[in-house]
Structures are given as structure tokens and as C-alpha cells.
Amino acid sequence: MASLRLLQHMLPSILILASLQACMGDTTVPAQLNNDVLGLLVFKSDLHDPSSYLASWNEDDDSPCSWDFVQCNPATGRVSQLSLEGLGLLGRIGKGLQNLQHLKVLSLSNNNFSGDISTEKLALPPNLESLNLSRNSLSGLLPTALVNMSSIKFLDLSENSLSGPLPDNLFDNCFSLRYLSLSGNLLQGPLPSTLPRCSVLNGLNLSNNHFSGNPDFASGIWSLKRLRTLDFSNNAFSGSAPQGISALHNLKVLLLQGNDFSGPVPADIGLCPHLGRVDISYNLFTGALPDSLQRLNSLTFFSLSDNMFTGDFPQWIGNMSSLKYLDFSNNGFTGSLPASIGDLKSLSYLSLSNNKLVGAIPLSLAYCNALSVIRLSDNSFSGSIPEGLFDLGLEEIHFSQMGLTGSIPPGSSRLFESLKMLDLSRNNLKGNIPAEVGLFSNLRYLNLSWNNLQSRMPPELGFFQNLTVLDLRNSALFGSIPGDICDSGSLGILQLDGNSLNGPIPNEIGNCSSLYLMSLSHNNLSGLIPKSISKLNKLKILKLEYNELSGEIPQELGRLENLLAVNISYNRLVGRLPVGSVFQSLDQTALQGNLGICSPLLKGPCTMNVPKPLVLDPNAYNNQMGGHRHRDESPMSTTDRHHMFLSISAIVAISAATLIVVGVIIISLLNVSARRRPAFVETALESMCSSSSRSGSLASGKLILFDSRSSPEWISSPESLLNKASEIGEGVFGTVYKIPLGVQGRVVAIKKLVTSNIIQCLEDFDREVRILGKARHPNLIALKGYYWTPQMQLLVTEFATNGSLQSKLHERLPSTPPLSWANRFKILLGTAKGLAHLHHSYRPPIIHYNIKPSNILLDENYNPKISDFALVRLLTKIDQHVVSNRFQTALGYVAPELACQSLRVNEKCDVYGFGVLILELVTGRRPVEYGEDNVVILTDHVRVLLEQGNVLGCIDLSMGEYPEDEVLPVLKLALVCTSQIPSCRPTMAEVVQIMQIIKTPIPHTLEAF
The missing domain is CATH 3.80.10.10 (Ribonuclease Inhibitor)
Incomplete structure (x- = not known):
């Protein structure tokens, strides 16, 4: 070496x-x-x-x-x-x-090369024709010389960390370039106007970046007449797609999914005769489909899901004889399916879910012999299921919520081997569950809920070896639960609610080692609760309410550490609750309606189904220990025990008060130490900033917008726009203004940062802000740009039309309707997803540091967008200003460990703040409220009410009707998130998973398939 x-x-x-x-x-x-x-x-x-x-x-x-x-x-x-x-x-x-x-x-390609690829650092041979640097960790701006090499024909830089906008002269001399891929980077801004100069380009892949604006199809992309592949998917392109695509006579692949394109699809798209793959899903396209599409005889893949298309389902669909994949889901198509759909002999994937289709499912659909996946859910079809479909080798059948009648077809040997998912829920199917269902050896998901089957529980259910989800709720089933229902050990969700099942819960239920949700409520089950349930270590939700279960609850169930929710109400249970797990925090609604459960939350007798305890002679015990007792000394009296109890309570109260005092003292000492921090630290930082060499490429006093090639020249002084009339809020890091940019009426939010302690080097400030700008997620406020001078720093972000959650929750005008439970849950789930993205998608994780309602903004549909995330990165140090303001402006949201661990901030601090946010949204109360004689801490208040069984009394009644089976688990989740011990709090990824289970367990489970 x-x-x-x-x-x-x-x-x-x-x-x-x-x-x-x-x-x-x-x-x-x-x-x-x-x-x-x-x-x-x-x-x-x-x-x-x-x-x-x-x-x-x-x-x-x-x-x-x-x-x-x-x-x-x-x-x-x-x-x-x-x-x-x-x-x-x-x-x-x-x-x-x-x-x-x-x-x-x-x-x-596919190595771990890193570093900048600027021309100075990446020297390549002059006659290179093919360069593939994909799937590495290369970074920096894309150098113009790399694309403009006169000999280069193939250039693949995909799946790296290249960033910044593309220079407008990037394609000045790309006359030899035939294939270019910049996919999977961090590139942004509009496309260079020089792109049409790549006249011999065959393949162009710019997918999975942050490109924006309109690609100017008419004068730009459409002129690349040799293009065969065009991939703009998963960017932020917007605007309409004008006519002229027919000029791309050689085009075979067109991928525009995951953008914001709007308007109708170009009417001449069908004049590209060689198109084999078209994906325009997840956009804002509207109107009816152009008839020219029926000419695309070579089309094999066609997806336009998740748009706003309307009009009748195209009757000419059978003309696209080469189709293998067809997805029209989540649109507004009307009418019926034509019989000609059976002419699609090569079709393997068909998804038409969530439209407004009517009529019967065509019998001819069974002629599509290659079908593997068929999804027709959430339409208004009528009639029965064509039996011929169950003779195909289908892997997935999704026919939920369609209004189907008749019985479930028995299926064929071909289906037995192939079927993995069967969803026939929310129809009006009748008749027995076919015995052949036990022959589906690869079935993983079975949902027959909300039908009128009037059938026994088929014993064949025990034959399933791979079943993960079994949902038979409200299907008029009767009989007993088969003992071998969990022989496979793979079952994760078991839902049998709302039937007429009787007999005991089989002891073999303990074999369901993978079970995390078991719901058997609203049946006629009797007998004891099996002790074997204590073996289900992954169990999170247990629902046994409204049955005839009797006896004591097995104490062994207290070992289930992962339990989040339990309901055993309205049975015939007696005796003590298990010690441990969630049982000690169950509220009255989860226990009421039983004969004699011992709990201070319940009125009535406490029945113990155990013999009286044997009382031993205390003298004998002392004699064994070698001790002596006077003959006239009696055992401890009831009064003595009462005094001991009071003394223990007093000790606990004194200890708690002592901890609070110690915490206040520690915070005060931290503030004093911050004030006494040596001034030479700041001086050294400023010296380093001023003495370091600068490139001069960044301009002080210039508005930088990430999605524009240049700063708007008409804004010579952005600070002049910041006046009291445009001010909309103020926080720890600065004041926020609502500002219109440009004649188009584009509105942004501008945060004027506090000057104290903010990074004073332009290059450092630019680098940190651009890092924050790359944190993109539907539930995060997008950072659009910045303005910097030594005296003023501004951040430009997107504007949320519905303001902050703080204004909707605590500052609502009487004329404004209160937030409904549906909107509150949406806000909580979206906020959880945004925090989970910050915590789990970046290394090191991005910590928000300041979760509270004023930092949760709402768009026009009440989707939450987290603001002010990771602004602590812009601070040179966390000093007295941030500490004191953090505690003063976020009272009740500060995790307790911050007072005891020298301000160590980690993800669990955000989890604590999110737990308080849940309580604030559910109760409508502030985290700390001051009365005349007392102070109410919301977390403590809710915890006490839950223990007393009165937790429903703290729910905000202004939101109208709410489902208790959602509100109560959410409140319990909040108390877990606000645990005093950080390690006991879940991660935000786990919080998202739990909330999805609370809302609707089945769709969440589908994500795993």
C-alpha cells in the first residue's frame, strides 16, 4: 500500500x-x-x-x-x-x-463512493461514451461539463445525493447524449430551457427528485422526437399538459405519476402508436378520457388512479388487447363495465376501486384467464359474484362494499393454490361459508365481515397455514369457535364481533403466538377466560365485552406488557383485576356490567371466587425468626393500618413536592450558568466566520427561492414587506408574516428570525437551511427559501390557509364551527406521521424540539403541517434565550427529563409533546390552566379521571358526536406517550401504527402485504 x-x-x-x-x-x-x-x-x-x-x-x-x-x-x-x-x-x-x-x-454503480462530483474533483477520460455512477452516495451540484462531454452517449447518475437546481446551460452541447438518468436525487427547481438541444435523446429519467414548475411540453419535451422513455414521476411538476405529444412518434414509456399536473389528458395521446406503458396516476387530471386512447394496441400498462377523471367508463376498453395492468381506481367514473372487458386476455391486474360504477359484474370477466389481482371495491355494483371468476388463478380478490348478493362461490383447485387475499366485506352475501375455504393453503387475508351469511363457524379455518387476518364481524355466524383456529401460529388479527357465537373461548387460543388484536365482543360466549391468553406476548388490543363470560380474570394476564386496550364490560366476571399491564388503568367503561369485579371504579359488591385465606399465628412466625413478642401485644389493628396508609401517602406527596422544587432549582442554575458562559466562545465563532475563505457565490441581501432559477428582481428589499398588518404570529424563533409574492398572487409565510444566537455565516446559514428544505413530507411545512443579511435573516415557507391548530382550538370565533372528531383525529394522525418522518427518515434524526398547537398548521382540508421543525440547527448554541422561552411558551409540553439531564434533547421529548397535544385536542383544554386557588396540569388531570372511571367527563363536548372506541384508546395512548420515564414512551413510528389500528385495523394490516 x-x-x-x-x-x-x-x-x-x-x-x-x-x-x-x-x-x-x-x-x-x-x-x-x-x-x-x-x-x-x-x-x-x-x-x-x-x-x-x-x-x-x-x-x-x-x-x-x-x-x-x-x-x-x-x-x-x-x-x-x-x-x-x-x-x-x-x-x-x-x-x-x-x-x-x-x-x-x-x-x-451500486457501491459506496462518496464526495463531490464537481469538475475539479472528478476528472474523467476525454473520450468516455458511457458513464454509470448510479446507486452511490455522491453529492454536490451537477457540473455542466459532465453532461456536455462531446463523446458521452450514456449517463446514469441516479440514486445519489446530488442537490440544487440544474444550471440553465446544462444541455448546451449534449448533441451525442442518448440516455440520461438523474433519478432518485435531491435536485430541485425548473428544468433547463436548453434540454431540447439533446436532439438524439432516447431515454430521459428525472424521477424522484424535487423538480417543480411546468416542463413546457409544447416547446420543450415534445420536440425530442427520438424519445422512447420519458419519466418525470414523483416530483412537484404542475400545470397542464398541452397538445402535441403525438410528435413523440417513437415514445414507448410515459411516466408522469406523483406530480400536480392538472386539466385534461392531451387528446392526441393515442397517436403515439408505440406506447407500451402509461402511468399518470396521483395527479390532478380532470375530465373524460380521450377516445384516441383506444388506438394504443401495444399498451400493456395503463394507470391513471388517484386523479379526478369523470364520465362513463370507456366502452372501448376491450380494444386495448395487449393490456396486462389496468388501474382506474380512486376517480369519478360512472356507468357500467362493458362485456368487451373480457377481450383483455392478457390482463393480470385490474383495479377499478372507489368509483361510481353500477350494474352487474360482467360474466365475460371470467374470460380474462391471466387475471391475478382484481379490485372492484367501493362501487355500486349489484347482482352476484360470477362463479367463473373463482375458477381463475387469482391471488387477490377485493369486492368489499359493492352491494353484492347471492352466495360465495366454492372455488376451484386452481384458486386453492393461488389465492392470498379475499375481501368480500360489507355486501349482502348469504349462505354457508364454503367448506372448500379450508383448502386455500396460501390465504393470508380473509374478510367476510358485514354480510348475512347465517352460517356456522367452519371448522376448516384451522387448516390455514399462512392466515394473518381473519375478519368475520357482523356476519350472522353461530356455533362455537374452532379449537384449532390458531394451529398455524401466523394469525395477527382475529375479529369475530357481532355474531351469535356460543360456548367457551377455546384454551388453544394461546397458540396464536402472533396475535396482536383479538376482538370477540357482542357474542354469547360463556365459561372462563382462558389463562392461555397470557401466552400472547404481542397482544395489544383485547375486546371481550357483551358476552356471558364468568369467573375471575386470570391473574396471568397481567404479564401482557404490550396491551394497550382491554374491554371486559357486560359479562359475569368477578374478583380482582390482574396486577400489572394495562389492567390497573382501566376506566369504568371497560369494567362495568359485571357481577362483582373488585375495583374502586365500580359500585356494588366485590365477589371473590376463592376460599377465605388461612390466618397464621403471628407469634409462630416471629418464633421462626428468632424474635420474641409480649403476650399482651396484639396484631396490627385496622386503625394502625389506616395510619400507615396515610403516612405512606404523605411520604409520596412530600417526595413529589421535593422533586418539583429540585427541578426548579436545576433550571435556575442552568439559566445562571448560561448567562455566565464565557464570551470568548461567541467571539471565537464570529472570528472563524469572518476569517474563513468564502467562495463569493452566495449573495448577501438577496431573496433565494429554492424552486426558482433566480431571485425575483422586483423584491429589492424583502424586509419592507414585513409590516404589522401582515403579521400573523410570533414564537420562540421569531415573527411570522403572510406575504404575497409576484403578480400571480402566490402567498407564502415569512418568518423573521430572532437575531440573537442565529448563525452569522452566510455559507453556514445557507447549508443548514437547504438541509431543512430537503425534509419533504405531506405533513411538514415546505421550506421555500431564505433571505440573509448580517442584520436580518428570513425563512420563506409555504402558507397554510387554515392557520394554526392553536387558533382553531383555543382562539376560535363564536361564528366558526369547532373541530369535529374526524378532523381532530386526522390532525393527530398526520402530525404523528410527520414526526415519524423526521425521527426515522434521517440520520441523525431531526428533533422538532417544540411541539405545540401553534406549530401545527392546517391546510384547506385540515391536513396538518408541522412548522418550525429543527430550527434549533440554525442556532450556534442552545442558550438562555431558547431555554427560558422554551419553558415559558410551551408550558406543559416540556418533557420532565429536560429539567434533570442538562437539556439532552432526543426523540422521546417530541413523543412527550405529542402526547400532550393528544390530550389538548381531545379535551379542548390547555396543558396548564390556572385557577384562583389551584393549578391544573392536564396530564395529571386526565390520568386521575381515567383511574376514577370518569374520563369521559373531560372530553370536549363541542366537537359533537364521537366514537368512544376511538377516543378512549387515543386518550390511553396519550398517557403512555407522556410517561415520566422516556424509555416507556413508544417511538413515533409505533404511535402511527397504534393510531392506525385504533381507527381501522384492517386497512392498516393490508399495508403489510
Whole structure:
């Protein structure tokens, strides 16, 4: 390795010498030794090769043509191709490769190369034709010279961390470029106007970036007449797609999904005869489909789901005879399905869910012999299920909420082997569950709920080896629960509510080792609750209410540490509650209606189904211990025990008060220490900032918008726009203003940051703000840009039309309707998803630090958007200003450990704040409220009410009707999130999962498939 480093240092001198020798006609030095061998060895010296794939690269060889992964031109003996895909190489791409003058193909994809790819740091051979650097960790701006190499034909830089906008002159000289992929980076802004100069471009992939604006199809992309593949998916493009796509006569693949395109689909799209794949899903397209689409006889993949299309379902669909994948779901199509749909003999995937289709399911659909997945749910179909469909080799059948009648077809041997998911819920099906259902050996999901089957529980359910979800709620079932229902051990959700099942819960239920939701409520089950339930270590929700269960609740159930919700109300249970788990915090609604459960929450007798305890002679016990007792000394009296209880309570109260006092003292000491922090720290930071070399590429006093190529020149002084009339809020980090930008009426929010303690280096400020700008999620406020001068720093963000949650919850005008429970749950779930994205999608995780209603903004549909996340990154240090304001403006939201651990901020602090946010939304009360004689801490108040069984009394009645089976588990989740011990709080990913289970268990489970 030392010799390699020596070669690396000597390479410039050797190359100069070789050049002089060539000029003087000296041919005594082999070209391979001076160029190819040395170049490759220097390139290798910059790398870490953990698996020694490059061991054959020997510095003693005169030629590299025998080396692994190297190919030479047999005529010249020079290296022509270097392919190092997927070797796990680490390091930077050094300058050794520039000496491979005859290299045509270079592929370094699927490694761990890192670093900037600027022209100064990435030197490449001049005659390169194919360059593949995909799936690495390369960063920085995209250099113009890389695309404008006169010889380059193939360029793949996908799945790296390239960032920033593309320079407008990027494609000035791309006359040879045939394929370009920049997919999966962090690029942003509009497309360069020079793109149409790539006249021979065959493939263009810009997917999975942050590009925005309108790509100007008419004068730009549509002029690339040799294009065969165009992929703009998963960006932020907007606007309409004008006519003219027919100019792309050779186009085979068109992918526009995941943008904000609007208006109708171009009417001439069907004039691209070679189109084989079209995906325009997840946009805002409207209107009816153009009839020209029926000409696309070569189309195999067609998806336009999640748009706003209307009009009748196209009757010409059968003309697209090559279709294999068809997805029209989540639109507004009307009418009926044509019989010609049976002509799609190659169709394997059909999804028409969530439209307004009517009529019967065509019998001809059974002629689609290649069908694997069929999804027709949430329409208004009528009639019965065509039996012929159950003769196909289907893997998924989704026919829920369609109004179907008749019985469930028995199925064929072909279906038995293939079917994985069957959802026939929310119809009006009748008759027995076919015995053949037990033959579905690969079935993972079975949902027959909300039908009128009037059938026994089929014993064949025990045959399932892979079943994960079994939902038979409200289907008029009777009989007993089969004992072998969990023989496979894979069942995760078991829902049998609302039937007429009788007999005991089988003891074999303990074999359901994967079960996390078991709901058997509203049946006629009797007998004891099996002790074997205590084996279900993953169980989170247990619902047994409204049955005839008797006896005591097994104490062993207290071992179930993952339980979040239990309901055993309205049975015939008696005795003590299990010690541990969630049982000690159950409220009255989960226990009431039983014969004699021992709980202070319930009125009536406490019945113990156990014999009286044996009373031992206390003297005998003392004698065994070698102690002595006076004959006249009696055992502890009831009065003594009462006094002991009072003394213990007093001790607990005194201890709690002591902890509070200690916490206040610690905070005060921290504030004092912050004030006494040496001034030379700040001086040193400022000195470093002013003395460091600057590139001069960033302009002070200029408004920088990430989605624009240049700053709006008409805004010469953004601070002049910030007046009292436009002010809409104020927080720890600064004041917020509502500002219109441009004549188009675009409105943004501008936060004027507090100047104290904010980063004072423009380059550092720019870097940190751009990092925050890359944190994109539907539930995060998008950062649009910034303005910086030494005296003023502004952040430009998107504007949320419905203001903050604080204004809707606590500052609502009498004329404004209160938030409904549906909106409150949406706000909570969206906020949880946004925090989970910050915590789990970035390393290190982004901590919000200041969760409260004023930082939760709402769009026009009441979708939450978290603001002010990670602004602490813009601080040079967390000093007295932030500490004191944090505690003063977020009272009740501060996690208790912040007062005891020198302000160590981690994800669990955000979880605590989110738990308080739940309580505030459900109760409508502030986290801390001051009365004349007392102070009410919301977390403590709700916890006490829950213990007393009166928790429903704290729910905000202004939101109108609410489902108790959602509100109560959400309140309990809040108390878990606000646990005093950080390790006892769940992660935000777990919070999202729990909330989805609370709302609707089944769709959440589907996400796993």
C-alpha cells in the first residue's frame, strides 16, 4: 500500500515526463505502464476494497488487460472498459482515471463512493461514451461539463445525493447524449430551457427528485422526437399538459405519476402508436378520457388512479388487447363495465376501486384467464359474484362494499393454490361459508365481515397455514369457535364481533403466538377466560365485552406488557383485576356490567371466587425468626393500618413536592450558568466566520427561492414587506408574516428570525437551511427559501390557509364551527406521521424540539403541517434565550427529563409533546390552566379521571358526536406517550401504527402485504 501511495504522489511528474517523451519521439517507455497501469493503481489507492475484489491489480504488471473487471481493446492493447458494479467499494473517485485515454465505458454503480462530483474533483477520460455512477452516495451540484462531454452517449447518475437546481446551460452541447438518468436525487427547481438541444435523446429519467414548475411540453419535451422513455414521476411538476405529444412518434414509456399536473389528458395521446406503458396516476387530471386512447394496441400498462377523471367508463376498453395492468381506481367514473372487458386476455391486474360504477359484474370477466389481482371495491355494483371468476388463478380478490348478493362461490383447485387475499366485506352475501375455504393453503387475508351469511363457524379455518387476518364481524355466524383456529401460529388479527357465537373461548387460543388484536365482543360466549391468553406476548388490543363470560380474570394476564386496550364490560366476571399491564388503568367503561369485579371504579359488591385465606399465628412466625413478642401485644389493628396508609401517602406527596422544587432549582442554575458562559466562545465563532475563505457565490441581501432559477428582481428589499398588518404570529424563533409574492398572487409565510444566537455565516446559514428544505413530507411545512443579511435573516415557507391548530382550538370565533372528531383525529394522525418522518427518515434524526398547537398548521382540508421543525440547527448554541422561552411558551409540553439531564434533547421529548397535544385536542383544554386557588396540569388531570372511571367527563363536548372506541384508546395512548420515564414512551413510528389500528385495523394490516 505504501508503494501505491508513492505512485499516487509521483503520478503528476510521471505524466509530465511521459508527455515530454511523446513530443520528442521517445517510444522506449510502454504507454500502458505510464498511463493505464499507473492510472488504475492510483485510482485503487483512493479506495477501500473490503472484499479484495481488486486483488489482481498488481503494480508489477506491465499491462492491466488481465486484471479482473478490466477489458482492453485487442487492437490497441489499451483499457476500453472498466466495470466495477456492486463490489462494495468505498471512498472517493480520484483523478487516476483521467489517464485512461482510450476508456469508453466506465461503470461504478451500486457501491459506496462518496464526495463531490464537481469538475475539479472528478476528472474523467476525454473520450468516455458511457458513464454509470448510479446507486452511490455522491453529492454536490451537477457540473455542466459532465453532461456536455462531446463523446458521452450514456449517463446514469441516479440514486445519489446530488442537490440544487440544474444550471440553465446544462444541455448546451449534449448533441451525442442518448440516455440520461438523474433519478432518485435531491435536485430541485425548473428544468433547463436548453434540454431540447439533446436532439438524439432516447431515454430521459428525472424521477424522484424535487423538480417543480411546468416542463413546457409544447416547446420543450415534445420536440425530442427520438424519445422512447420519458419519466418525470414523483416530483412537484404542475400545470397542464398541452397538445402535441403525438410528435413523440417513437415514445414507448410515459411516466408522469406523483406530480400536480392538472386539466385534461392531451387528446392526441393515442397517436403515439408505440406506447407500451402509461402511468399518470396521483395527479390532478380532470375530465373524460380521450377516445384516441383506444388506438394504443401495444399498451400493456395503463394507470391513471388517484386523479379526478369523470364520465362513463370507456366502452372501448376491450380494444386495448395487449393490456396486462389496468388501474382506474380512486376517480369519478360512472356507468357500467362493458362485456368487451373480457377481450383483455392478457390482463393480470385490474383495479377499478372507489368509483361510481353500477350494474352487474360482467360474466365475460371470467374470460380474462391471466387475471391475478382484481379490485372492484367501493362501487355500486349489484347482482352476484360470477362463479367463473373463482375458477381463475387469482391471488387477490377485493369486492368489499359493492352491494353484492347471492352466495360465495366454492372455488376451484386452481384458486386453492393461488389465492392470498379475499375481501368480500360489507355486501349482502348469504349462505354457508364454503367448506372448500379450508383448502386455500396460501390465504393470508380473509374478510367476510358485514354480510348475512347465517352460517356456522367452519371448522376448516384451522387448516390455514399462512392466515394473518381473519375478519368475520357482523356476519350472522353461530356455533362455537374452532379449537384449532390458531394451529398455524401466523394469525395477527382475529375479529369475530357481532355474531351469535356460543360456548367457551377455546384454551388453544394461546397458540396464536402472533396475535396482536383479538376482538370477540357482542357474542354469547360463556365459561372462563382462558389463562392461555397470557401466552400472547404481542397482544395489544383485547375486546371481550357483551358476552356471558364468568369467573375471575386470570391473574396471568397481567404479564401482557404490550396491551394497550382491554374491554371486559357486560359479562359475569368477578374478583380482582390482574396486577400489572394495562389492567390497573382501566376506566369504568371497560369494567362495568359485571357481577362483582373488585375495583374502586365500580359500585356494588366485590365477589371473590376463592376460599377465605388461612390466618397464621403471628407469634409462630416471629418464633421462626428468632424474635420474641409480649403476650399482651396484639396484631396490627385496622386503625394502625389506616395510619400507615396515610403516612405512606404523605411520604409520596412530600417526595413529589421535593422533586418539583429540585427541578426548579436545576433550571435556575442552568439559566445562571448560561448567562455566565464565557464570551470568548461567541467571539471565537464570529472570528472563524469572518476569517474563513468564502467562495463569493452566495449573495448577501438577496431573496433565494429554492424552486426558482433566480431571485425575483422586483423584491429589492424583502424586509419592507414585513409590516404589522401582515403579521400573523410570533414564537420562540421569531415573527411570522403572510406575504404575497409576484403578480400571480402566490402567498407564502415569512418568518423573521430572532437575531440573537442565529448563525452569522452566510455559507453556514445557507447549508443548514437547504438541509431543512430537503425534509419533504405531506405533513411538514415546505421550506421555500431564505433571505440573509448580517442584520436580518428570513425563512420563506409555504402558507397554510387554515392557520394554526392553536387558533382553531383555543382562539376560535363564536361564528366558526369547532373541530369535529374526524378532523381532530386526522390532525393527530398526520402530525404523528410527520414526526415519524423526521425521527426515522434521517440520520441523525431531526428533533422538532417544540411541539405545540401553534406549530401545527392546517391546510384547506385540515391536513396538518408541522412548522418550525429543527430550527434549533440554525442556532450556534442552545442558550438562555431558547431555554427560558422554551419553558415559558410551551408550558406543559416540556418533557420532565429536560429539567434533570442538562437539556439532552432526543426523540422521546417530541413523543412527550405529542402526547400532550393528544390530550389538548381531545379535551379542548390547555396543558396548564390556572385557577384562583389551584393549578391544573392536564396530564395529571386526565390520568386521575381515567383511574376514577370518569374520563369521559373531560372530553370536549363541542366537537359533537364521537366514537368512544376511538377516543378512549387515543386518550390511553396519550398517557403512555407522556410517561415520566422516556424509555416507556413508544417511538413515533409505533404511535402511527397504534393510531392506525385504533381507527381501522384492517386497512392498516393490508399495508403489510
